[in-house]
Amino acid sequence: MMRRVLIAIIILFSALPALAVNPDEVLKDPVLEQRARGLSAHLRCMVCQNQSIDDSNAELAKDLRVLVRERLTDGDTDEQVLDYVVSRYGEFVLLKPRLSAKTVLLWVAPIALLLIGALTMILFVRSRPPLKTVTPLSDQERARIDELSKG
């Protein structure tokens, strides 16, 4: 039920909940096909909620999958394909946003938080009195312990 919204969207935009890549789309060259699949996982289906074109059955997703494969067969590099798709559909199409002025916080947040947290911890530890070092037991104390543990 928590996924109702997602599901409603999936169903709204899929004629049938059959999925993704159809046999007629698959490229002959397995290496190119592998690259196409990899790229597809990074591209958003524009009319779905949070689905990659690799997972989506929407018409638009199919068009994009075919487009990606066309560009790859034409000899584009992965980067060129992504650039081309972004130039047509905007940054919104990328599921992993590129580092830019508007996404800098997103990318930096985990690292910054980790550093701030670690720093706070170090300062906190430093600010507290160190634990007293333990003096080793004297022979007398040791003998007493042996005595006690025997009894």
Place this chain on the structure above:
Amino acid sequence: MIIEIGHFALVLALAVALILSVVPVIGAARRDAAMMALAPVASLVLFGLVAFSFGVLTWAYVASDFSVKNVWENSHSLMPLLYKYTGVWGNHEGSMLLWLLIVVLFSALVVMFGKNLPETLKANVLAVQAWIASAFLFFILLTSNPFIRLDPAPAEGQDLNPILQDFGLAIHPPLLYLGYVGFSVCFSFAVAALIEGRIDAAWARWVRPWTLAAWTFLTAGIAMGSYWAYYELGWGGWWFWDPVENASFMPWLAGTALLHSALVMEKREALKIWTVLLAIMTFSLSLLGTFLVRSGVLTSVHAFATDPSRGIFILGILTLFIGGAFTLFAWRAPKLKSGGLFQPISREGALVLNNLILTVCCATVLTGTLYPLVLETITGEKISVGAPFFNLSFGLLMIPLLIAVPFGPLLAWKRADLMGAMQRLYAVIGFAFVAGLVLYYIENGGPVMAAAGLAMACYLMLGALADLWYRANFGKLAFNVAWRRLAGLPRSAFGTALAHFGLGVTVLGIIIVSTYETETVLEMKQGATAEAGGYSLVFDGMRHAVGPNYTDDQGHFTISKDGVVVADTWSSKRLYTARRMPTTEAGIVTFWFSQLYVSLGDPMDDGGIVVRIWWKPFILCIWGGCLIMMLGGFVSLSDRRLRVGAPSRKAKVAKPVTPVMEPAE
């Protein structure tokens, strides 16, 4: 008539909740026993009223009373009885009522198990619970009333969303809510402690069982949801980093951190302020999750803006509770005295590291989930943050945490010897390395990262066992003595080992399935054969079938290995007639921990049909690991020390030959 009584019970519940919100707090401040004594009674009455109201709605569903709008919208007279029951929470109004029911249920449980809680603490905790209940009662009565009638009453209902007509999804919300809402008790305890300005190890001992229980249920709820998505959505994915999933995953991460920090607080009286903060944050994330899912803000910022009443209301609740709690925290927390000192290399230190990483993981998921919303609201620009982002950032953060997991339990409290722990883990690391290589060899290679991942999973599992091994002192003592020591270990030690072992199993499943999974997409005609995971599948043809409220197009597959038939399965495309809504029912065949997953696609013009076959090696480990984690939670919960309401320790009954001096976990 009964519907109106149910509605009235809810209004009455609000009145009780409001009284309960105020009187005991004043009573606690004035040390007025009579006013404080109101809290337990009123909490039980509140539970009774809400339970009655919930019962009335359930009755309306079971009796298919379509004069109730909520029932008409989400039920159908032909629906199987089970889904009439579960349909109660398969919609917005009903699920909020379930949310409320669980809040007041937990209040009632605090009353039942908290007999020896200090009076003032109990009064305050129950009052804070009532604040939450009041807020949600207002929300339900003003914006999401499930008891609205239709006149004239329609003859037939519109059916429950077919996706929800599934056993897995039917029990998913109650489990998830038991977890989500269970953290409200931790929140209430934290706020009550802040009100009193006093907090000690006993407090942590009272809070830990609730945290443990909530965490266990949340683990179950998330695992259930994941498995459901796997078998129902038809493409074999099990985690999508969807905002709705993240909404439940964030409280889980924070709750896991809380579980560990409460341990430090209970044992060593350290990390008090942090534990209180974490308790507040965990429930705040639960509230945030409720807001994200219930307000529609996730679908789109615009959808939220067009019908904002519900969203604004929950946002108000969110602001009130989170803002209020943090203000109270900022004001009162400095008064809490911090306790036990420890060196950076110690059990405490390891648990602090655990907390740091889990909190940062949680913050990363939070920023990733909210960033597109915030950016769009501020600048109008749209970006997407999806699975590739989370896999990268979350994955990298998990590595140091996973490495640290087996070390934690091997370190001594207060001051520990890292090299000593390392020496104990040498064997584990060696075994893990070899196991990684062997599995790598068996699975015929793969990326180097796969071998590393496999080794990591083995390291986690063996590390958990090593913890028990060393606690029982198997290496040094005679076997039977060590065995008795093992049997005498506190249950919570087994709980820890199980949970950490389960984590390893889940990691194992994730690594193997993401590396060695195969996918075959092809068009099949009757009699055609396909290969996947070393098995061959023969497509025997289609048949048409009719269910109570759906029709099915089923394809039959016979599965054989080396020419011997080992299994067969039906994979179908289903159409729910009332809503004209199609679903896939994938054919899933289990071989040990691995599964073959067969899903039907579109029919082709020439009589064939598109078939997708996945070989999912070790996929069951993902949820199996969660089950083991849950088991760990329950075992730990049964520890005598944590038996709810029994903080006073009784003399040990068992008398092992060698006295067990191990510290309880």
